[in-house]
Amino acid sequence: VLKNTTHVDVNDCKSIHPIEVTSCxxxxxxxxxxxxxxxxxxHICSCCQEEKVSRRQVTLKCANDSEVVHDYIHIESCTCTARQCVD
Incomplete structure (x- = not known):
């Protein structure tokens, strides 16, 4: 699992604090x-993808000073998963 810290921007609203964003x-x-x-x-193929995820929430502050809660998915673990190969 790769981790990165960033602010969330959605519909002219931005997270008050940076959050940890994960990827595989x-x-x-x-x-x-x-x-x-x-x-x-x-042909046998597999790809790296999420194995276990959790839903998290972050509070966003909007341009009009209102606050909204935004849901996002946090990756807990990754694994190699079998996929059909494209010939």
Whole structure:
């Protein structure tokens, strides 16, 4: 899990304090091999994506001095997940 700290800007409203924004990044295995049984190439692919997430809230202050609560998703953990390869 990669972490970055930033302010949230939504509809002319900005977070009062910066929040921790998370993302997934990394190398996951892929494989291409010939199948004698199928007489064709077989491809195995996986990608790095969120495994566990939580919903969080942040208070935003708007230009008209009102405050709104904004929900966002926080990534707790990442994993390599099988995906269909594009031929």
């Amino acid at each position: 990044s990394g190398h996951c295995g892929t494989q291409s091999m010939y199948s004698m049984e199928k007489n064709s190439m077989m």
